[in-house]
Amino acid sequence: MGKLGFIGLGVMGTPMAAHLAxxxxxxxxxxxxxxxxxxxxxAGGRAAADVADAVAGAEVVITMxxxxxxxxxxxxxxxxVLDAVAPGTLLADMSTIRPETSIxxxxxxxxxxxxxxxxxxxxxxxxxxxxALSIMVGGEAADFAVARPLFEVFGxxxxxxxxxxxxxxxxAANQLVVGGVYGLVAEAIVLLEASGVDAGxxxxxxxxxxxxxxxxxxxxxxxxxxxxxxxxxxxLHHKDMGIALAAAxxxxxxxPLTGLVAQLVAAGRSMGYGSLDHxxxxxxxxxxxxx
Ligand code: NAD
Numbered sequence: 001m002g003k004l005g006f007i008g009l010g011v012m013g014t015p016m017a018a019h020l021a022x023x024x025x026x027x028x029x030x031x032x033x034x035x036x037x038x039x040x041x042x043a044g045g046r047a048a049a050d051v052a053d054a055v056a057g058a059e060v061v062i063t064m065x066x067x068x069x070x071x072x073x074x075x076x077x078x079x080x081v082l083d084a085v086a087p088g089t090l091l092a093d094m095s096t097i098r099p100e101t102s103i104x105x106x107x108x109x110x111x112x113x114x115x116x117x118x119x120x121x122x123x124x125x126x127x128x129x130x131x132a133l134s135i136m137v138g139g140e141a142a143d144f145a146v147a148r149p150l151f152e153v154f155g156x157x158x159x160x161x162x163x164x165x166x167x168x169x170x171x172a173a174n175q176l177v178v179g180g181v182y183g184l185v186a187e188a189i190v191l192l193e194a195s196g197v198d199a200g201x202x203x204x205x206x207x208x209x210x211x212x213x214x215x216x217x218x219x220x221x222x223x224x225x226x227x228x229x230x231x232x233x234x235x236l237h238h239k240d241m242g243i244a245l246a247a248a249x250x251x252x253x254x255x256p257l258t259g260l261v262a263q264l265v266a267a268g269r270s271m272g273y274g275s276l277d278h279x280x281x282x283x284x285x286x287x288x289x290x291x
């Protein structure tokens with residue numbers, strides 16, 4: 001594989017780009033944050049001066065940005081990815097954004113002969129660091145086949161789920177399940193503690209039974225210890241609950257529990273916890289109980 005351009009070197013992008021560099025790929029990356037660029041250099045990549053510099057001459061470009069305005073800025077704006085790469089280049093946008101933006105990016109790419117995939121991920125910071133991400137991919141099967149060996153460098157479960165935008169719909173489904181599970185684990189902790197039962201011991205039992213989940217496995221100890229360093233910020237999960245509810249409206253379905261979880265996440269933001277990890281839903285549930 002020739003040169004790779006990587007834009008967005010945050011919590012997720014940094015370890016993903018580092019895995020690609022460690023696997024021997026020629027990675028040029030850009031992030032607005034100078035510390036992030038320095039981390040890429042330390043991992044064996046090249047820190048580019050701007051988006052156009054990062055993607056010039058790339059065969060494949062990966063973007064891992066917060067939300068659709070940043071994707072529009074980096075990909076569609078003058079001097080962005082679509083202006084700077086040659087026809088035939090493949091762009092895999094791995095950010096979590098609304099499906100309609102993924103479809104618009106794919107259409108804008110097609111008009112310039114640039115192939116586009118939406119390829120959001122699940123697995124969190126730990127999944128990125130351990131090269132164990134789940135990747136849900138929307139777009140053409142032939143383009144998926146080209147990108148798959150790269151995705152295998154940092155992913156474990158890699159599935160082509162449908163046409164452009166389908167990856168984002170699967171990610172929205174993922175996020176409503178993740179938010180719901182965090183909310184319920186938070187409620188379990190509040191109930192256990194308020195009843196005088198040791199929450200850590202109680203959750204150890206839950207983790208081994210039918211209630212067990214990856215969230216209980218990875219996060220129960222930090223939640224009970226009230227360690228909420230992100231990880232995945234409540235602000236980003238708020239964005240994702242909005243995407244899920246908009247997708248539900250688009251599909252003309254009712255998702256009542258998703259609506260409730262979205263309000264819990266929104267409360268986390270209004271209580272000032274937006275920059276904490278989404279496991280800080282525990283603080284929201286505690287405050288609702290006056291604890
Ligand atoms: P982050 O905020 O840590 O990283 C985003 C990076 O993009 C930042 O370093 C920021 O400086 C950079 N950036 C923003 N605008 C830019 C621009 N115009 N040009 C260049 N760089 C720019 O976010 P993250 O946690 O890495 O998440 C990235 C995406 O992945 C989001 O869509 C998020 O929803 C999704 N995601 C995150 C996790 C997680 O656990 N953190 C898990 C799965 C999916």
